Amino acid sequence: MTVAVAVEPVARNDAGIAVALPILAQRFGERFVKSEAARRQHGHTLTWLANQPPDAVVFAESTDDVVDIVRICADHRVPVIPFGAGSSLEGHVNAPGGGVSIDLGRMDQVVAVHDADLDCVVEPGITHQALNAYLRDTGMFFPIDPGAEASIGGMAATRASGTNAVRYGTMRDNVLNLTAVMPDGSVVKTGHRARKSSAGYDLTRLLIGSEGTLGVITELTLRLHGLPEAISGGVCPFKTIEDACQAVIMTMQTGIPVARIELLDALQIKACNAYSKLDLEETPTLFLEFHGTPSSVKEQSEAFGAIAADYGAGTFVWETTPEARSRLWKARHDVYWAVSGLRPGASGIATDACVPISRLAECVSETAADIEETGLVAPIVGHVGDGNFHVTMLVDVKDADEVRRAKAFVGRLNMRAIAMDGTCTGEHGIGQGKMKYLETEHGKGLDVMRAIKRAIDPDNIMNPGKIVTVP
């Protein structure tokens, strides 16, 4: 997957790199790695952006390690690129100006769990799956669930969300505070464990979504949620995307506290049928989950069923036992694997956009028509309670014309979402891939972002060439 996509160039500081690397090697011994394989693995791999490996990788094991790496690099104006699990999708971990990748994967411990406060303190390298495995016996869980085995630090850095966001919010809402190593090597803790605060600028939210361009996150305090007493899950086919979206709008307006509400388009259902050996009707389908007490999830399920019927849905099947729910939800769980089966050998390129829910049917329908006209194979899956949807394009990256058409499609998709009062990304982030849309989306706000970047990172060493450029 080495398609040339134009990204922001970052000037290399060869002299600084030549000085800093031996100092890092001396300090970190075997945890300092320069092998071609390690370097390439720490450049970007999950997109069509070219892999731009760092000059070296250092495996950090503590905040103090990160302080030392940042200080050494800052002294010699060498870029540092934080690396969690490497699952980001827009070139976030590429090193366009070279420099040092800080691998935080070994910082994967749960530092503390506070039952009474429904919070926990974690290192950034732990994945959301590992955290929830750790929490299994506590009666609590962490709800943010992007598709990949993503690290919590990386999820904070990209302001990630997932299927539960409609009920539980995104990383923005579920990080109480974080610790970050700033570009000058100082360590900032952005807040305490109180549930809310009006004490000064919201540095927590500033760092969430900053993609490593302002600081390196080395610890996070997360909100946890009580495991619901009961869960019901269901699947509901619709005749058209429009009908499905209208049912979603009515569900939200009615105030049904749906925990998950996911849309799979007909092509995605077809892929899932093939992959997961199912026989779902190949039509736009909503997958739902309700959390609450046994009587409340029953009430919610029935209320949704009545709404769905109003919009001409097929039978809404819902189940409350874990096995039956999993069976119903199998198609949704297998989406990522099922897609590639649609076109063996092609590369799956994922993109996302988000619009006000009132524009969702229109945006998804126009996008589906655009896919058809462009001649792409690209199913649509959406976290539709938030107005957020994903398109996974199956692209033959050796076919230059197809790549050109696919890139043009992504451009139209993002501009369409912005024109509908939405955003070019609901949860993937900007990285290198979406910088070109920020001017349209933010206008003069981009100047404020640049001013902040310059003020906090005057030498532009923190993950340069991502989000904003500073001349």
Added chain:
Amino acid sequence: MTVAVAVEPVARNDAGIAVALPILAQRFGERFVKSEAARRQHGHTLTWLANQPPDAVVFAESTDDVVDIVRICADHRVPVIPFGAGSSLEGHVNAPGGGVSIDLGRMDQVVAVHDADLDCVVEPGITHQALNAYLRDTGMFFPIDPGAEASIGGMAATRASGTNAVRYGTMRDNVLNLTAVMPDGSVVKTGHRARKSSAGYDLTRLLIGSEGTLGVITELTLRLHGLPEAISGGVCPFKTIEDACQAVIMTMQTGIPVARIELLDALQIKACNAYSKLDLEETPTLFLEFHGTPSSVKEQSEAFGAIAADYGAGTFVWETTPEARSRLWKARHDVYWAVSGLRPGASGIATDACVPISRLAECVSETAADIEETGLVAPIVGHVGDGNFHVTMLVDVKDADEVRRAKAFVGRLNMRAIAMDGTCTGEHGIGQGKMKYLETEHGKGLDVMRAIKRAIDPDNIMNPGKIVTVP
């Protein structure tokens, strides 16, 4: 109430003010006001901080007006101080270096309501009460309800919350985007109407809580919520504050989605009995509200009742009709008026702090003991689901020794909260009054705040002398 409390001095730019005022007078005619009464009314009145009036007041009627005021002031390095309803509690609208108060009270219109998206667009001068009156027939409401008749713009600027925050979040969570006039007169819209976005730095959250020190908010898009189908309200007396707090913790852990959970201490209940002619038991008491379907609020009320009984509570009385609920909640609604009856002639000085809920009983109990030792009359009311509580001190501001003791008490309260992993303010903000605690609370984070302030407002004209000083 003109007690001398040390606040950050701001140098006056007399020459600039002398030039800018006639230009503003020319541009705004009768909407430019210099009368002593108007100037004093736009300095701070609701606290023991000295009133520091601006040199003039301009009544803005549009974003363009605000742009003109800011540009004229910026040209001559004259401070601008945004003014909403004047209900802030920490000297936010004082003008320590003089300058121009921008009164946004006339910008009080609802610009748009989007039913399908559960959002609305408003001007900053509308109060939360007026907004909810406007929304009455839509089936939606805006949940943030600070005690005062506060403006939405001011509530965003101070990151306000109120009794519903435990369920619906604070201003941080309920503003989708905002428009602000920046110090150079540029107009920035911080986002669009999508429910979530990962597109760049979170300028919305940066401006929320910035107290007018980074920009003047001139429009906001707010999240709305569907009016619950059913509401139940209840009152529950406890033997001790500790028991009440433990019941709150268990309620939160159990995942009961309580909409309001308020603690009034024994002194506050006594005040309410006297003011509202009630005969509540004068003991720590929780006031609760549950939102949902009829069966769900019944279930929630019963679940809470069982928890309360475990902690030795008296009878938990709850009601579902509006009249009966209002009767039960009368004491809570009348808190602000009841307090002053405790000591006629004294001034009510309100302060707040917020701690992790596990530390709440300890913090409130220590604070109550401190009040006793200090010899103050100061009831405690708390939004205890968030760990946030208020102390209203009834102070004879002509008694210098009492003032000194009250100030020392506030200092101990804030340091106690910070030491318990909490914050010196949960919802009132920093203003002038709490700047002295920020170093302790944020450490090196304060340097980052200063860097942001300098980068965005290099001439320090936006509400100078609040939150952070920039040398």
